[in-house]
Amino acid sequence: MTTTEQNVPQASALHYSREDFVSGQDVRWCPGCGDYAILSVMQKTLADHTPTKRENHVFVSGIGCSSRFPYYMNTYGFHTIHGRAPAIATGLKCARPELTVWVITGDGDGLSIGGNHLIHALRRNIDINIILVNNQIYGLTKGQYSPTSEKGKITKSSPFGSIDYPINPLCVAIAAESTFIARTVDMDPRHMGQTLARAMKHKGVSFVEIYQNCVIFNKDAFHTVVGRETREDRALYLEDGKPLIFGKEKNKGIIFEGAQAKIIDLNTASEEEKKRLVVHKENDPSPNYSYLLTQMNYPEMPVPFGVFRCIEKPTYDEMLNHQVKFAVDKKGEGKLKELIYTEDIWAVSGGQDKKAG
């Protein structure tokens, strides 16, 4: 598959509308919550791009505001327990590889209580789509700092400022060698839709971080980066095969000096420097490049959005089922009698006995 083909989410031939994916349950997030946009875009993305019928989609979630997601999707859904959704989704996918399995998690659910399950689902490359809704706060428990909250954050549980260093979700995904890693934002439905469609299409584990605005406990946490007025100068939209250029005037570019990203002004840069502009490559086999991208943070650098990494390697569920098929091909369909009546058996018959095997 060429990169260009990968980039274009295909239209679904199944003629669903967004309403087909809307369940009858009342949505109970706070007014203005970013989750509404995510839900709506997810429903629309499935309607427009699903390669499989509605009944083959399963949404599995943990605990937290975003984990209420499955109730609102008119698909199969399982609202499970805190942090464990990747484990349950893994079992489901192993058992039923033909299903399209989604995990909806948050920064607390996925990176704190469920951190272990997350990294193991990622490193196994199980073919599920993990959507991590990051609002840098615990919302459902009414506003404590989360593992992605910035150091010094003042919350109910950190009145003198949090002394935890934050974790970077995409670094975790890269360290676990996830095969699809992306970042998008609730305020940009078009970009979010494209990103979710790409994630759904990817064979292997997909990890998407969505910056989400918690209007009650962490309002505008990402506003300085993604606010409409300044977004173009502070966000960098990644496009495969294209140089890393950003800015209202498209006049700023990224080069690497050693392992350090650096901004150059394209209006003043020499031809030599322009040649060094980094060209985005999603399928770089080494994770090092995408790791450098995750280190780009405001205010020193623009924050990248889009697909950081997209590579292919055999998936866990595929290999598991391949082993089953191989065993059947090699030994034949297992016969219970052969398993029970092995060569070590002996027969006892009315006082006489002889080895039967």
Next chain:
Amino acid sequence: MAKIISEQELESVTIRFAGDSGDGMQLTGDQFTDTSAIMGNDIATLPDFPAEIRAPQGTLPGVSSFQIQFSHNEVFTAGDNPDVLVVMNPAALKVNLNDLLKGGLLVVNTDSFNEDNLKKAGWKSNPLLDATLKDYSVIRVPFSSLTKNALEGNTKIKVSEIDRCKNFLALGLMFWMYGRNIEHTIQWVQEKFSKKPEMAEANILALKAGYNYGDITETIPSRYIIKKADIEPGTYRKITGNEATAIGIVAAAYLSGKDVLYGSYPITPASGILHELSKHKNYHVKTFQAEDEIAACGAALGASFGGQIGVTATSGPGVCLKSEMINLAVMAELPLVILDIQRGGPSTGLPTKTEQSDLLQVMFGRNGDSPVAVVAASSPSNCFDYIIEAVRLATKYMTPVFFMSDGYLANGSEPWKLPDIEKLPKIKIDHPKTSEGPFLPFTRDPQTLARPWAVPGTPGLEHRIGGIEKADRTGNVSYDPENHHKMTELRLEKIKRIANDIPPAEVLGEKNGKVLVLGWGGTYGSIHAAVAEIQKEGKKVSACHLHYLNPFPKNLGEILKSFETILIPELNMGNLLFLIRAEFEGIHTLGYNRVTGQPFKIREIKQQIEALL
């Protein structure tokens, strides 16, 4: 044969092989067991090994042993105390000598009794030279030098490896003493070491040398004959509890026409089941070695949501971790089978030793009113039956079911009368395919109260479940007070109704009287043997052994009321005792509780019963 050796007939013999962890005692015991079983004796075994893989050589913590009782009669346990003790080093002697019956036969590897080994084992003087062994009949055999003599120059293995064959020499000698055929072991060695023919050759040479040594030496007073046991006709094989459990899981897949997803995280003494199942991928069983106990249980539950049979196995510490997930299965009303192969606790406890102290944990160790069904095996071979039963109940009642085994059942072995596969009842599972009107995932079967098991991929039945309380019938999120009360009652009633679907408890002996011995799980052998012996002496005592712990069989109350005293021996501080006292009023119960990491001795139970008669 030049010399005349006397032959003595015995009803039953208990031998214990003991040595350093690296001496191959488990293998030696296994081989002796296999051959005895095939030769028609009834057998029961008790492997006992340290949690450390290789504790420092020659030390007391490094001692590993394997006990087997083989008999002309039916046997229920591996024997209280060995009649024969084979020790490979001073540490093994130190740890095991007290158990050997006075006047018993002690076979000692004299080569290992050097100053260094004696010191490591804490012997102040050499017990082979002082009066320590005066009460025993001692056979001194230089196993190491005999092995060296037999192998040196005749084998291609390295000189340094020769001494590792000494357990086969010991095995050969014991085969000779008890008139066992060596052919089965020779065949086994050839298969086991088919890729290392030089190792196979060396071990067979050592085995034969041991056997021949018996013929030549003049130090052994007698050979012994243990005739075949009068065993119920049928086809048999030797089986451990973990093997029977694994085969039972495969059988449950076959009987239900379903695939099994077996999620597990390595833990003693449950790992053997994972090892066994992972070999059988062509039998509709997928094994998943998870990142932790929680994920193992979660994956099983995910598979179950997907319409397959989710099974997870662990031991007590793992049950702690899985309990939140089990509660989700209770709330979501999905089938889930959890195997608890119990070991000594609390915490890490005694990983390789047996105990039955998780019963209250599996009954109550979850938040909220959270009823689950609990079944327990009582012998290595019936692990097969009760794991199938656990799958049947889980899928029929849409509930988690605990299958209880323990370290003793897991690793102990006995002859298994093989079932007629065609006669095993099928496990019938229905998934709804359509719905008139909107699908209601929390409607119930009027008999069992089970909800429908609709699986992803079924068009029109899309629905959401979860750990939040759900409205009756619709399954929608509900915080309604009366609804929560009703749903709690329904979940409880569903488990209670399982009592209509299980066999009544049976009484061994008279149906009423002074003393009933009530047991559950792996203590069956000791209790049964103790009661049978006392009955044989003409005294009145009855026994009842439970395989269903939640719910109890419907007739249990009637049984208990018919006896003056209910003696409940358990390898815990009173788990079943607590449940019985809570459930049945007006009966007199008495616990007999031991937690030594070892199964009950028949003698101990007999003493308790006799004190009450």
